[in-house]
Amino acid sequence: MTTSAPPCRLYVLVATAAPVALIMRxxxxxxxxxxxxxxxxxxxxxGAWFRGTLYPRRCDISPDGKLLGYFAFGDGQPPWDAYFAVSKAPWLTALAAWRTYGTWTGGCEFAADNSLTISASMEKQPFHGSHPYDAVVQGLTTDWTYRDLQNEYKRGWSPLEGAADRMPPELREAVLIGRIQPGGDRALVLAHTGTDFQQHGIEGVQVSYLREEDDGTLTPLPEAAWADWDSEGRLLMATRDGEVKIIERQSGAWTQTWSQDLRDLIPDPAPSPAWAQTW
Known part of the structure; x- marks a missing residue:
């Protein structure tokens, strides 16, 4: 009897000022x-292949989608065993790197001018390369739910009040945040139910998504491992089966207009291109 390999896990970082996103698989x-x-x-x-551990919910891409700030934990020799770095997406060649004290990292955020705020237990000066924009290292947050959802908050998600009564019973105690569709009035809802490293989820974070319909009811999206609106009001989705999709409202119905299957990719690491190796 043969068993199939577990599906890949997907997370997406969407640029706030350009029609581009970074898929972390x-x-x-x-x-x-x-x-x-x-x-x-x-x-x-x-782009890049990496053997080790990345922390997508603690990463960020610049508003134009060109730079990536990321935390990595691997088997390299110190200080390359646990570090924060900035690279050119979708590559991981570090243009600047700071040593972190293990995995006690909170997250990072690029401003519009590419200046960077890093929340972590880490050295304040890079041990490798340099960052030509401002970079501020600050202390860790103790609000772990905020850390799990910080990338959503950056893109305009906000806490939902009074929505629990519209949720399925198993999600009524969840932390609920939502985002209104750009150019529309429907909400996409995320329910955060905690952390369980034995279940499918990036960094063990357990989330469920629901889409608001015209009559105000909420339709569960059980296939969604990650979802968000793009700037045109299309629904972007990464599924638990390893696909990325674009879903649009057409003739009164939600219609999948594009998809890409990322399930069966085989590691094929290669050097980053020359443009990604320098500022």
Missing amino acids: RGPSSWWHLLEWDLRLPEVRP
Whole structure:
């Protein structure tokens, strides 16, 4: 009897000022793969492979989608065993790197001018390279739920009040946040139910998504491992089965207009291109 490999796990960082996103894909096992998602064409272009651990919910891409701030934990020699770095997406060649004290990291955020705020237990000066923009290292947050959802908050999600009575019974005690569809009036709802490293979820974070319909009811999206609106009001989704999709409202119905299957990719690490190796 043969058993199929577990599905890859997907998380997406969407640029706030450009039609581009970064897909962070885990699988098989300790391998990670970065892919650039061009939302205008649309198409997916492969980037770096990495063997170790990345922390997607603590990463960020610059508003124009060109820079990536990331935390990594691997088997390299110190100080390359646990570090924060800035690279050119979708590659991981560190243009600047700071040593972190293990995995006590909170997150990072790029401003519009590419200045960077890093929340972590880490050295304040880079041990490798340099960052030509301002970079401020601050202390850790103790609000772990905020840390799990910080990338959503950056993109305009906000806490939902009074929505519990519209939720399925199993989600009524969850932390609820939502975001209104750009150019529309429907909400996408995220229910955060905690952390369980034995279940499917990036960094063990357990989330469920629901889409608001015209009559105000909420439709569960059980296939969604990650979801958000893009600037055009389209629903972007990464599924638990390892696909990325674009879903649009057409003729009164939600219609999948594009998808890419990322399930069966085989690790194929390669050097980053010359443009990604320097500022």
